[in-house]
Amino acid sequence: MTPHDDQMLLDTPFASRVQAACELREWESWKGYASPIAYEDVELEYFAVRNATGVFDLTPMTKYRISGPDAAAFLNRLLTRDVGRIRPGRVGYTVWCNDAGMVLDDGTLFHLSPGDYRLCAQERCLDWLLTSALGLDVTIADETAEVAALAVQGPTSCATLRAMGLDGLEALRPFGLRHYPFDGGELMVSRTGFTGDLGYEVWVAPAHAEALWDALFAAGRDHLIRPMGNAALELARIEAGFIQAGVDFVPAEQVVRHGRARSPFELGLDWLVDFDKGHFSGRSALLKERAQGSRFRFVRLDVEGNKPAAESFILNKRGKTVGHATSAAWCPSAKRNVALASLEMPWGRPEDELYAEIYFSRELRWTRVEARCRIIDGPIWDPPRRRQTPAPDY
Amino acid sequence: MPSRSVAEKWTMKRMRQYDAIVIGAGHNGLCNAAYLAKAGLDVLVVERNPHIGGASVSRELYPGWTYSNCSYVCSLLRPEISRDLELARHGLQVVPYHGGVTFTQDGDHFGNYPDAERLHREMARHSRRDANAYERFEADVTKQTRLIRQFLLATPPDPTSFKPKDLKGLLEFASAFTGMGEEGLLDSVRFWTMSIGDFLDEYFETDVIKAHLSGSGVIGTALGVYSPGTAYVLLHHYMGEVDGNVGAWGFARGGMGAVAEALAASLRAFGGEIVCDADVHRVIVEQGRAVGVALADGTEYRAKLVVSNLDPKRTFLKCFDESDLPAEVVEQARNFKIRGSSGKLNIALDGLPTFNGLSPDSPLMLTDMHCTDSLERMERAYDDWKAGTWSQDPYVDMLIPTTVDPTMAPPGKHMMTVFVQYCPPTLAQGPWTPQARDAFGQTVIDQLAAHSPDFKDLILDCEVRTPHELEDEVGLTEGNIFHGELTFDQLLFNRPFPGCAQYRGPLRGFYLCGSGTHPGGGVMAAPGANAAREILADLKRPDVTPPSYPND
Numbered sequence A: 001m002t003p004h005d006d007q008m009l010l011d012t013p014f015a016s017r018v019q020a021a022c023e024l025r026e027w028e029s030w031k032g033y034a035s036p037i038a039y040e041d042v043e044l045e046y047f048a049v050r051n052a053t054g055v056f057d058l059t060p061m062t063k064y065r066i067s068g069p070d071a072a073a074f075l076n077r078l079l080t081r082d083v084g085r086i087r088p089g090r091v092g093y094t095v096w097c098n099d100a101g102m103v104l105d106d107g108t109l110f111h112l113s114p115g116d117y118r119l120c121a122q123e124r125c126l127d128w129l130l131t132s133a134l135g136l137d138v139t140i141a142d143e144t145a146e147v148a149a150l151a152v153q154g155p156t157s158c159a160t161l162r163a164m165g166l167d168g169l170e171a172l173r174p175f176g177l178r179h180y181p182f183d184g185g186e187l188m189v190s191r192t193g194f195t196g197d198l199g200y201e202v203w204v205a206p207a208h209a210e211a212l213w214d215a216l217f218a219a220g221r222d223h224l225i226r227p228m229g230n231a232a233l234e235l236a237r238i239e240a241g242f243i244q245a246g247v248d249f250v251p252a253e254q255v256v257r258h259g260r261a262r263s264p265f266e267l268g269l270d271w272l273v274d275f276d277k278g279h280f281s282g283r284s285a286l287l288k289e290r291a292q293g294s295r296f297r298f299v300r301l302d303v304e305g306n307k308p309a310a311e312s313f314i315l316n317k318r319g320k321t322v323g324h325a326t327s328a329a330w331c332p333s334a335k336r337n338v339a340l341a342s343l344e345m346p347w348g349r350p351e352d353e354l355y356a357e358i359y360f361s362r363e364l365r366w367t368r369v370e371a372r373c374r375i376i377d378g379p380i381w382d383p384p385r386r387r388q389t390p391a392p393d394y
Numbered sequence B: 001m002p003s004r005s006v007a008e009k010w011t012m013k014r015m016r017q018y019d020a021i022v023i024g025a026g027h028n029g030l031c032n033a034a035y036l037a038k039a040g041l042d043v044l045v046v047e048r049n050p051h052i053g054g055a056s057v058s059r060e061l062y063p064g065w066t067y068s069n070c071s072y073v074c075s076l077l078r079p080e081i082s083r084d085l086e087l088a089r090h091g092l093q094v095v096p097y098h099g100g101v102t103f104t105q106d107g108d109h110f111g112n113y114p115d116a117e118r119l120h121r122e123m124a125r126h127s128r129r130d131a132n133a134y135e136r137f138e139a140d141v142t143k144q145t146r147l148i149r150q151f152l153l154a155t156p157p158d159p160t161s162f163k164p165k166d167l168k169g170l171l172e173f174a175s176a177f178t179g180m181g182e183e184g185l186l187d188s189v190r191f192w193t194m195s196i197g198d199f200l201d202e203y204f205e206t207d208v209i210k211a212h213l214s215g216s217g218v219i220g221t222a223l224g225v226y227s228p229g230t231a232y233v234l235l236h237h238y239m240g241e242v243d244g245n246v247g248a249w250g251f252a253r254g255g256m257g258a259v260a261e262a263l264a265a266s267l268r269a270f271g272g273e274i275v276c277d278a279d280v281h282r283v284i285v286e287q288g289r290a291v292g293v294a295l296a297d298g299t300e301y302r303a304k305l306v307v308s309n310l311d312p313k314r315t316f317l318k319c320f321d322e323s324d325l326p327a328e329v330v331e332q333a334r335n336f337k338i339r340g341s342s343g344k345l346n347i348a349l350d351g352l353p354t355f356n357g358l359s360p361d362s363p364l365m366l367t368d369m370h371c372t373d374s375l376e377r378m379e380r381a382y383d384d385w386k387a388g389t390w391s392q393d394p395y396v397d398m399l400i401p402t403t404v405d406p407t408m409a410p411p412g413k414h415m416m417t418v419f420v421q422y423c424p425p426t427l428a429q430g431p432w433t434p435q436a437r438d439a440f441g442q443t444v445i446d447q448l449a450a451h452s453p454d455f456k457d458l459i460l461d462c463e464v465r466t467p468h469e470l471e472d473e474v475g476l477t478e479g480n481i482f483h484g485e486l487t488f489d490q491l492l493f494n495r496p497f498p499g500c501a502q503y504r505g506p507l508r509g510f511y512l513c514g515s516g517t518h519p520g521g522g523v524m525a526a527p528g529a530n531a532a533r534e535i536l537a538d539l540k541r542p543d544v545t546p547p548s549y550p551n552d
């Protein structure tokens, strides 16, 4: 069921609580839902995620329920990963491509129980899912409005959720999920998130949403919990090096201009493509690309100085443009000036001397700098607690 | 006798020869050592205490509670150094906080809100004119911070030298000043020499606003709000940053010891060594050259050069045979102004105290708190210091780091850090005694309790530190937190004193890298890095210290 009424922006089931907490009253539309950019102070919200607990209302995330006897076969046809390896009670990060091997979207696949899946995505893709399901015995339903969800992220997130009564949660491994009774219903917790830190996502039916918010914030008080908006999440995800649909790539179905879509290889997602599992959408195109080479390389850059290289051209030593930054931010915990960038091949090799062309203005004067960039090999921000099981208390 | 010299030779042989020895594992010693090690030198740091960090230290003195025993907030730490030495990867995280509050004697308060408009409303509650004047104040202070920031990661040029390097430095210096325009230049000269009280009088009419803003002008110094030079001290507290937000302060996650630990991890990653419980008794001088250190227990370490992280007084008057030094330097060290003026309380709390007029959810709970609501009370507090006693109505800079940092106390419990101005190095009636120390602590507790009804009942443990403890435990002469007064006669090319202001000591192979050198005290790491740059230049090695970010 798709909610529709005469409001310009829809409310999520947490709206009463979110509105009360959103002191700055800065909102934006996330797939038609009112979503806070910031509640009180972007910096404090970002640091809640890196130092304590930040809570993010992710209800507007597009969610599809996929079940039926052929669910796994369907998903294996759809996704580039081997779905058979994502066991019940586990979650996997994945992408899916069109037949040309161009990325439609990235997202997470939840294997809820044998043969029953939830696919979470940034973009809507029901049309593509149904097309891909042709001839298979599988049910696909948009359950975006039927599932309310909060991301609970940060070093004290496990302690917070345990204080809320989720006993034994510390034993949950990354990308695992668990169910708990809650408020006369059920609550699902997955150890997943978009921040690159210790963190969980909590999923409930909308009827229990307000109870969840209240219980969570009561339990989290002593663990320094704070709601966080889109701006803080954006900073955390860049620091974690995660890409975002519509920002770091254009979903292939939405591309108008020829050649603007990207393949998984061109987004640095080679590890998600499994050629050994049999056919999937885009397989032959990707095999061809692997043999013949890609057009672009996706890199994460450490940019000299402290001016974010947002929307910067990336230049080579001779000053020729070889690509551009798709996302950029000064990352306060990693203490690096990070840019995610798409470069034309062959640029982005370790030996390449690259520069970001950065413009900034101060008191009516514009300055242009060419800041040296170094390719970041390995994670940008990777605290041990992200993977530790049992999860630490802070 | 001959047999003994054989034994000596034997120990000498076993003793490793280092390229450099750094005396003191304060954050500047560690930073200096890290850069020397990064340049490929074989470095040893010798520290008197069983733990590293000096005044940048975290200790668990009450089980379950971590105290930032000395320094407690972070801003001055140069971002260039932090990034270059990868302190984040080595475990350092600085979490910012914004704003402050001053409780007034009539039960009200002035909230220095982080949000500019809210702050304007709050100021306007006292004076609309002050609220507006604050914009001018901010711009003027920012002009001065921009001026000084350019020189933090640079060796001060020697104005008496004609070396090309010094002439170039002087030119840069002059051009930074003239870049401010004629009027700006005059303002700067005034600013660097005037009192914070006079400076604030030029902007504001409200007592509590002036009192609130004046605190940064006297913290750590034995001067009052109407003493010339205190405007600069305010600048010293405003010139730092957190993530590019100039003037912002933050908490090092896990306490200020995290700064030292991250520097030490960086040093070790470059192959450097640290030895604790190594009390340097004497710098060994042979043929006018520093060649090693002798510890109180008789152990000797040898190196091609020796660097001191200790303050100038302690360095020259306690760690040298006077005959090894030029008489002039001994004299300069004796005259160096290093008066202790501050005390500190670290308190373990059973819960979050409530403050009159503040809701527990107020953003002001996450800020620095004060109880002095007029410049007159600020000055009276200083009068007590001059009379040789601690302030009966002290100025406090109080924070509860556990409202931001979940690692320093159990959930729901809290840790309070209270910096106290003024507290003399010795009392008029004689040296400090445990009874006097406790009475000082009680004065501070009583003052806070006047604004927080439940505070006293929540106290589980309290560490009280007067300048006496700071000297005894941390090695700060007279307990001076900056390794020497931050007055103009002891800044830039005068720090610590002419002749030693470029990190080189008065004899070959000997250097200074502590807060007693430019750009001075605070957890900044700039002296350590600057000293490393000079040492590497003398060794004709490439400079591995980071350049300063340009002013934007």
Ligand SMILES: Cc1cc2nc3c(=O)[nH]c(=O)nc-3n(C[C@H](O)[C@H](O)[C@H](O)COP(=O)(O)OP(=O)(O)OC[C@H]3O[C@@H](n4cnc5c(N)ncnc54)[C@H](O)[C@@H]3O)c2cc1C
Residues within 6 Å of the ligand: B023, B024, B025, B026, B027, B028, B029, B046, B047, B048, B049, B052, B053, B054, B055, B056, B069, B070, B071, B072, B073, B074, B075, B076, B278, B279, B280, B281, B309, B310, B314, B319, B342, B343, B344, B419, B470, B473, B474, B475, B476, B480, B481, B482, B483, B513, B514, B515, B516, B520, B521, B522, B523, B524
């Ligand atoms: C109570 C207090 C509060 C402060 N608050 C702040 C704050 O909030 N923020 C801020 O930025 N700054 C603050 N400061 C100032 C700041 O902490 C100091 O200026 C700075 O830490 C000094 O660093 P350093 O490395 O130069 O020297 P130190 O930290 O003093 O290090 C010197 C080291 O040498 C060792 N040593 C001494 N004698 C010997 C010997 N004979 N042999 C071997 N080792 C020896 C000492 O044990 C010590 O470890 C505070 C200082 C104090 C005391």
